[in-house]
Amino acid sequence: MSTNLGMPAVAPPGVGHLRGTQSFPDAARGALADSQLRRNLGHATRVIRTKRASVVAELPDWEQLRLAGEALKTATMARLDEHLERLEREVTARGGVVHWARDANDANAIVTRLVQETGETEVVKVKSMATQEIGLNEALEAAGIAAHETDLAELIVQLGHDQPSHILVPAIHRNRAEIREIFLREMPGVDPALTSEPRRLAMAARAFLRERFLRAKVAISGANFGVADTGTLLVVESEGNGRMCLTLPETLITVMGIEKVVPTWQDLEVFLQLLPRSSTGERMNPYTSAWTGVTPGDGPQTFHLVLLDNGRTATLADEVGRAALHCIRCSACLNVCPVYERTGGHAYGSVYPGPIGAVLSPQLTGVEDNASLPYASSLCGACFDACPVRIDIPSLLVRLRAQHVDAQRARSVPSAEALSMAAASWLMSSPGRFAAAEKASRLGRLLGRSAGRISTLPPPLSAWTGSRDAPRPPAETFREWWARERGTS
Amino acid sequence: MRIALFVTCLADALYPQVGRATVTLLERLGHEVVFPAAQTCCGQMHVNTGYQREALPLVRHHVEVFEPYDVIVAPSGSCVGSVRHQHAMVARGGGDGALAERAERVGARTYELSELLVDVLGVEDVGAYYPHRVTYHPTCHSLRMLRVGDKPLRLLRHVRGMTLLELPEAEQCCGFGGTFAIKNADTSTAMLADKMRNVLDTGAEVTTAGDASCLMHIGGGLSRLRSGTRTVHLAEILAGTEVGATTELASETLAPRQLDAPAEHTVGEQRVEFASESSTQRLREAQPTERSEGER
Numbered sequence: 001m002s003t004n005l006g007m008p009a010v011a012p013p014g015v016g017h018l019r020g021t022q023s024f025p026d027a028a029r030g031a032l033a034d035s036q037l038r039r040n041l042g043h044a045t046r047v048i049r050t051k052r053a054s055v056v057a058e059l060p061d062w063e064q065l066r067l068a069g070e071a072l073k074t075a076t077m078a079r080l081d082e083h084l085e086r087l088e089r090e091v092t093a094r095g096g097v098v099h100w101a102r103d104a105n106d107a108n109a110i111v112t113r114l115v116q117e118t119g120e121t122e123v124v125k126v127k128s129m130a131t132q133e134i135g136l137n138e139a140l141e142a143a144g145i146a147a148h149e150t151d152l153a154e155l156i157v158q159l160g161h162d163q164p165s166h167i168l169v170p171a172i173h174r175n176r177a178e179i180r181e182i183f184l185r186e187m188p189g190v191d192p193a194l195t196s197e198p199r200r201l202a203m204a205a206r207a208f209l210r211e212r213f214l215r216a217k218v219a220i221s222g223a224n225f226g227v228a229d230t231g232t233l234l235v236v237e238s239e240g241n242g243r244m245c246l247t248l249p250e251t252l253i254t255v256m257g258i259e260k261v262v263p264t265w266q267d268l269e270v271f272l273q274l275l276p277r278s279s280t281g282e283r284m285n286p287y288t289s290a291w292t293g294v295t296p297g298d299g300p301q302t303f304h305l306v307l308l309d310n311g312r313t314a315t316l317a318d319e320v321g322r323a324a325l326h327c328i329r330c331s332a333c334l335n336v337c338p339v340y341e342r343t344g345g346h347a348y349g350s351v352y353p354g355p356i357g358a359v360l361s362p363q364l365t366g367v368e369d370n371a372s373l374p375y376a377s378s379l380c381g382a383c384f385d386a387c388p389v390r391i392d393i394p395s396l397l398v399r400l401r402a403q404h405v406d407a408q409r410a411r412s413v414p415s416a417e418a419l420s421m422a423a424a425s426w427l428m429s430s431p432g433r434f435a436a437a438e439k440a441s442r443l444g445r446l447l448g449r450s451a452g453r454i455s456t457l458p459p460p461l462s463a464w465t466g467s468r469d470a471p472r473p474p475a476e477t478f479r480e481w482w483a484r485e486r487g488t489s
Numbered sequence: 490m491r492i493a494l495f496v497t498c499l500a501d502a503l504y505p506q507v508g509r510a511t512v513t514l515l516e517r518l519g520h521e522v523v524f525p526a527a528q529t530c531c532g533q534m535h536v537n538t539g540y541q542r543e544a545l546p547l548v549r550h551h552v553e554v555f556e557p558y559d560v561i562v563a564p565s566g567s568c569v570g571s572v573r574h575q576h577a578m579v580a581r582g583g584g585d586g587a588l589a590e591r592a593e594r595v596g597a598r599t600y601e602l603s604e605l606l607v608d609v610l611g612v613e614d615v616g617a618y619y620p621h622r623v624t625y626h627p628t629c630h631s632l633r634m635l636r637v638g639d640k641p642l643r644l645l646r647h648v649r650g651m652t653l654l655e656l657p658e659a660e661q662c663c664g665f666g667g668t669f670a671i672k673n674a675d676t677s678t679a680m681l682a683d684k685m686r687n688v689l690d691t692g693a694e695v696t697t698a699g700d701a702s703c704l705m706h707i708g709g710g711l712s713r714l715r716s717g718t719r720t721v722h723l724a725e726i727l728a729g730t731e732v733g734a735t736t737e738l739a740s741e742t743l744a745p746r747q748l749d750a751p752a753e754h755t756v757g758e759q760r761v762e763f764a765s766e767s768s769t770q771r772l773r774e775a776q777p778t779e780r781s782e783g784e785r
């Protein structure tokens with residue numbers, strides 16, 4: 001890679017899906033009011049959580065595997081440039097073509113051009129976060145190319161003219177009845193007697209997709225891993241639809257975030273144990289497809305690998321924040337997150353929702369473009385415990401909050417919050433001032449009409465008393481009691 | 490053992506009974522408690538809201554105040570978590586490496602109450618008596634920052650006269666999260682609603698935890714619901730004794746300040762009918778009954 005002078009660029013605005021149109025609290029409000037959505041999410045996350053917990057408990061060396069995963073990712077990030085160059089050499093040596101994309105615009109332009117060169121006007125797609133991130137489907141559509149999603153959940157989202165709301169189960173916000181309705185409305189030639197029985201829904205999707213697989217000349221995929229020392233790409237999936245795309249068409253174009261590289265084939269031993277258990281709660285996923293360059297007479301005869309930056313180098317520049325790049329997109333942190341469970345994925349405004357989204361999206365775009373996301377967490381820490389590569393998401397959230405506050409310091413007029421934090425710091429760094437403030441706060445006792453509780457407070461504390469009573473300051477603080485009973489120490 | 494009490498700013502200003510209970514408990518176990526009067530606040534709210542620069546003077550002050558002591562206890566998993574896991578980071582972020590090292594040493598000597606009792610003092614039966622139906626909420630920072638595990642439950646299981654009821658989905662966050670409860674009030678309230686439903690499903694009279702902050706949140710919600718279930722800090726339960734139950738009550742009933750603050754002896758105790766209860770009713774409540782004796 002060329003030497004970077006100055007700070008590497010963040011993901012550009014106006015393309016792709018990393019920025020929402022509303023702040024998290026505003027977007028969450030609508031989701032919280034939707035009781036159907038709450039039920040769908042609550043049920044789905046609880047089922048996956050339980051499955052994951054039971055298969056993880058089976059492995060006596062689970063914690064060691066997590067440590068190994070973390071260590072491998074940390075070491076890989078430290079020499080990411082070397083591993084990427086190795087990957088490029090190996091892929092090229094085995095008949096593939098490697099392209100470097102600085103950002104979403106670059107990547108979309110490269111893929112569009114590659115498809116146009118085949119003369120085709122439609123492509124089949126393997127479920128991929130990277131292509132959702134850059135808004136590839138929209139870019140292709142603008143160039144007159146139809147992109148057909150083939151993952152069942154992605155297909156539901158696409159047919160419903162919707163956005164994905166979960167990394168693994170993009171249609172987690174939909175239930176069976178809603179899916180049946182979408183199929184009846186949007187799927188050409190569907191049996192009008194279709195029921196919402198899962199098997200019948202899957203059969204309808206299969207009939208619809210089979211025809212597209214057999215017709216497709218070009219496929220587009222992402223990658224879960226890119227192995228540097230062999231030049232091998234891997235896709236891990238459950239349905240087998242990915243494998244159809246990876247084997248049937250003549251041309252395969254893979255868009256991979258640069259952080260997905262692993263140095264050696266042996267590293268997969270760790271990740272292929274961590275990923276399925278964390279993600280679907282299975283001991284092993286049904287399909288793991290691996291391909292290396294081009295094999296004459298077998299599978300796609302043209303293979304392109306597009307390596308995507310889009311803010312990743314900027315993220316890498318923060319030696320703590322870069323841990324967000326260790327993510328293997330298992331989605332375990334979403335399923336255990338009490339905030340995600342209640343708001344769903346759309347509230348995060350990015351294709352990366354949940355705890356990982358709250359630390360990854362603001363780093364890819366620059367924190368000021370996603371400033372409400374680092375606050376979309378109670379810092380309960382459930383995400384860290386679930387993460388197979390031990391990303392300390394709570395600490396990253398706190399770090400990003402500090403970066404946001406520091407960016408705001410540049411404003412000529414400090415916010416009310418900044419002023420009160422500064423005042424509290426001044427009060428609390430001196431025992432005398434602190435005790436005086438405690439005495440003054442006893443004035444608050446006058447606010448409470450009924451004993452021991454306060455049910456209305458002025459803004460911003462009205463956000464507390466909207467649903468919770470506040471305690472009334474006691475007649476005597478602890479330090480006053482101590483001084484009275486024991487004298488000072 | 491000589492133990493320095495870091496009472497935490499929240500307990501100092503709003504829940505002094507938590508500090509008093511911690512003192513009562515440790516002294517009953519034969520230890521000397523000192524209260525370094527210069528202490529203020531650990532600065533966690535600043536750090537967690539993004540104001541690390543403002544937290545730096547608080548960290549420096551905390552380290553200076555507590556450095557002279559060998560064993561420090563706080564009745565809060567969250568504040569101990571901050572002292573142990575954030576102070577050094579704040580000092581380093583502020584470019585003060587020497588302060589960071591001092592903060593690490595102070596952090597290593599600072600214990601949450603259940604850790605102090607079980608790990609340092611080696612006691613699980615503290616001789617407590619508390620004749621109530623109680624459910625325990627493991628707070629997130631005790632659980633996942635400090636890894637206190639089942640230490641609080643081990644202590645509670647030895648309390649006489651008490652019925653301990655298992656809280657469903659206990660490890661789910663109550664939705665407090667400091668300024669999260671304000672910045673994301675709707676999401677926080679949705680989390681609180683589920684926590685309260687689980688609490689009420691147990692049929693407990695009392696919800697306990699090792700953090701006054703989470704209890705303030707859960708208790709504030711239960712109070713708004715007029716549910717009749719109240720919140721009491723772990724320290725207060727462990728400080729309770731058969732003798733103490735009567736004397737404490739007598740002093741509270743008699744003290745003039747109780748006329749305008751009747752609910753003061755429990756964290757967030759906010760049953761609306763409580764204020765109007767006669768002292769005989771309160772007495773009956775605090776006295777051992779046939780039922781709780783039988784459940785012992």
Ligand code: SF4
Nearest residue numbers: 327328330331333387
């Ligand atoms: S952050 Fe960890 S738990 Fe969350 S999706 Fe990534 S790997 Fe999975």
